[in-house]
Amino acid sequence: MIKKFVRKRSIHLCVVNTGGCNGCDVEIVSCLAPRYDIEQYGIYVHNNPREADILVISGPTTLPWIDRVKELYEKVPEPKIVVAVGACALSGGIFKEGHVLGGIEKIIPVDVKIPGCPPRPSEIIEGILKSVHLLAEKEKRLKK
Amino acid sequence: MTTVPIGPIHPIFKEPLRIKLVLDGERPIDAEIEMGYVHRGIEKIMEGKHVHKGLYLAERVCGICSYVQSFTFIECVEKISKIEIPEKAKYLRILTCELERIHSHLLIIAMYCLSIEHETLGMWILNSRERIMDLLEMITGNRINTGYNILGGVRKDIDKEMITKIYNVLDKFEDEIKTIREAFETAPLVKLRSRDIGILKYFDIMKTRAVGPVARASGLENSDVRLRYKYYKELKTYKPVSRKEGDNFARNIVRFDEIEICIKMIREVLELYQEVGGPIREKCEIKGGEGENRFEAHRGELTYKMELTNHGFIKRIMIRTPTTMNLAAYRYMLKTCPTVADAVATYVSIDPCISCTEKTLYIVEDGKIKYIW
Ligand code: SF4
Numbered sequence: 312m313i314k315k316f317v318r319k320r321s322i323h324l325c326v327v328n329t330g331g332c333n334g335c336d337v338e339i340v341s342c343l344a345p346r347y348d349i350e351q352y353g354i355y356v357h358n359n360p361r362e363a364d365i366l367v368i369s370g371p372t373t374l375p376w377i378d379r380v381k382e383l384y385e386k387v388p389e390p391k392i393v394v395a396v397g398a399c400a401l402s403g404g405i406f407k408e409g410h411v412l413g414g415i416e417k418i419i420p421v422d423v424k425i426p427g428c429p430p431r432p433s434e435i436i437e438g439i440l441k442s443v444h445l446l447a448e449k450e451k452r453l454k455k
Numbered sequence: 456m457t458t459v460p461i462g463p464i465h466p467i468f469k470e471p472l473r474i475k476l477v478l479d480g481e482r483p484i485d486a487e488i489e490m491g492y493v494h495r496g497i498e499k500i501m502e503g504k505h506v507h508k509g510l511y512l513a514e515r516v517c518g519i520c521s522y523v524q525s526f527t528f529i530e531c532v533e534k535i536s537k538i539e540i541p542e543k544a545k546y547l548r549i550l551t552c553e554l555e556r557i558h559s560h561l562l563i564i565a566m567y568c569l570s571i572e573h574e575t576l577g578m579w580i581l582n583s584r585e586r587i588m589d590l591l592e593m594i595t596g597n598r599i600n601t602g603y604n605i606l607g608g609v610r611k612d613i614d615k616e617m618i619t620k621i622y623n624v625l626d627k628f629e630d631e632i633k634t635i636r637e638a639f640e641t642a643p644l645v646k647l648r649s650r651d652i653g654i655l656k657y658f659d660i661m662k663t664r665a666v667g668p669v670a671r672a673s674g675l676e677n678s679d680v681r682l683r684y685k686y687y688k689e690l691k692t693y694k695p696v697s698r699k700e701g702d703n704f705a706r707n708i709v710r711f712d713e714i715e716i717c718i719k720m721i722r723e724v725l726e727l728y729q730e731v732g733g734p735i736r737e738k739c740e741i742k743g744g745e746g747e748n749r750f751e752a753h754r755g756e757l758t759y760k761m762e763l764t765n766h767g768f769i770k771r772i773m774i775r776t777p778t779t780m781n782l783a784a785y786r787y788m789l790k791t792c793p794t795v796a797d798a799v800a801t802y803v804s805i806d807p808c809i810s811c812t813e814k815t816l817y818i819v820e821d822g823k824i825k826y827i828w
Contacts, residue, residue, distance in 0.1 A: 329471075330492060330810075333518035334515070340581070341585070345578055375491050409500045
C-alpha cells in the first residue's frame with residue numbers, strides 16, 4: 312500500500328544524451344526551472360542509473376553509445392520505463408545519414424515517445440507524467 | 456597516484472564526456488579528456504546537400520547556440536555569393552542573436568551555480584531565463600532550433616505590439632538581472648568556491664588559444680570578433696568587456712557584463728529598426744566559390760569555411776568551434792584547483808559544448824582510433 316503511494320509521488324529520472332544536439336537536453340533542464348517545476352509532481356532528476364525509475368533518452372545513439380546504453384539499461388532496477396525524447400531518439404532524426412544507429416528502439420524497448428525537435432518543456436512533462444501510471448502497472452505484473 | 460573517472464553521465468554535465476582526473480591526494484594534477492560520445496559526422500552529412508538543407512543541419516550542430524550557428528553559416532554563403540541583405544533583416548538578425556546570447560549565458564551561469572551547490576541562485580536564474588525564451592518564441596516561432604534565417608533575409612517580421620512587448624520584458628528583466636548579479640557577487644558561498652580557483656593566466660592564453668569569455672576574463676579584450684564584424688561597427692552601445700583575474704568568478708562576471716551590454720544593444724537595434732523600411736527578404740542567386748566567415752558565438756570565435764558549387768550545393772565544409780580551444784585551456788586551470796569538486800566546477804565554468812566540438816575523426820598510428828575530436 313505504502314509502496315503504491317510512494318511510486319506515484321517519488322520518481323527518479325536519469326537523463327542520458329546519446330549524442331543529440333543538446334536542444335532536447337536544454338529543454339529538459341528548463342523543466343527544472345520554477346515555471347515548469349517538474350519537482351512539484353515528485354519527479355527528481357538525479358542522473359544516477361542505479362536509483363532511477365525512468366530512463367530519459369535524447370539523441371540518435373552514436374556508435375560508442377550502443378554498448379553503453381545496453382549496459383545502462385541493465386543497471387536500472389525493475390520496474391523501469393524508457394522515455395525517448397525528440398525526433399533523434401525516435402528515428403535518428405536529422406542525423407540519420409551520419410555515424411549513428413538511429414532510433415533507440417533498435418536496442419532497448421521504449422515505452423513512451425515524445426516527438427518534436429525539440430519538444431516543449433510542457434510536452435516533456437506531460438509525457439513523463441503519463442509514464443508514471445505505466446510504472447505502477449509494470450510493478451503489478453512483476454508481482455504476479 | 457589514483458585516477459578518478461568523471462562521466463559520461465554526471466548530474467552536472469549536460470553532455471556526455473569523460474574526464475579522467477589524475478589525483479595526488481585530493482589535488483588533481485592532470486586530466487585526460489575522453490571524447491567521441493557525440494560524434495555524428497555532421498560535416499560529412501552536409502556535403503553534397505543544398506544550402507537550404509545545410510542551414511537546418513548547421514542549426515543542429517549545437518542546440519544551445521543554434522541561432523548563431525545558422526547565422527554564421529548563412530552569412531558565409533551570402534559572402535561567397537555577394538548578396539546584400541536588406542537593412543531590416545540585418546537588424547532582426549542582430550536582435551535574435553543577442554537575445555540568444557543572453558539565454559546561453561544565463562543557462563551556463565545557472566549550471567555553474569548548480570555545480571557549486573548553490574541551488575537557489577541557479578533556479579532563480581533559470582526562471583528569469585524563461586522571459587528571454589518567451590521573447591525568442593514570439594519573434595521566431597520556436598524556443599530552440601528556430602529556423603529563422605533564410606538565404607537573403609529572415610522569415611518573419613515583427614510588428615509594433617511585439618516591439619512594445621520586448622521593451623516591457625527587457626525592463627523587467629534588467630531589474631531582475633541586477634538583483635541576481637548582486638546576489639552572485641556578494642554570496643559567501645560563491646566567493647569561497649570560485650575566487651582564485653581555476654586561474655588561467657594571460658600568457659597561457661598564447662599557448663592554448665583560448666577564446667570567448669574565457670580569454671576575456673584573463674585580460675584579452677580583443678578576442679571579441681564582433682569588434683571586427685561589419686554589423687556591430689555602427690552600434691554605439693557595443694563595447695567588449697574584460698577582466699584581469701582569470702578565475703571562475705571572473706568568467707561568470709564577464710558573462711553578466713555581456714548580458715548588460717546585450718540589453719543595451721537590443722534597445723539600440725530596435726530603435727534603428729523602427730527607422731528603416733522595406734522588405735525583410737530579397738531575391739537572390741547563389742554563386743559558386745569558396746570563402747570563410749567568422750563570428751563571435753556565445754562561447755568564442757566560430758568559423759565556417761566552405762566551398763559551394765554554382766547551383767548552391769556544398770562541396771566541402773569546415774566548422775571550427777570555440778570549445779576545442781577552451782578545453783585545451785582546462786588543463787592549465789587545473790593547477791589552481793584544490794579538490795575534485797572544484798575541478799568539476801571549473802570544467803563547467805569554461806562553458807563547454809561538446810556537440811559542437813566533435814566533428815573530425817583523428818586516427819592515430821597502428822590503426823587505432825584514439826581521439827574523435
Ligand atoms: S530531436 Fe532535434 S533538438 Fe532534440 S537532440 Fe535531436 S536534433 Fe537536437
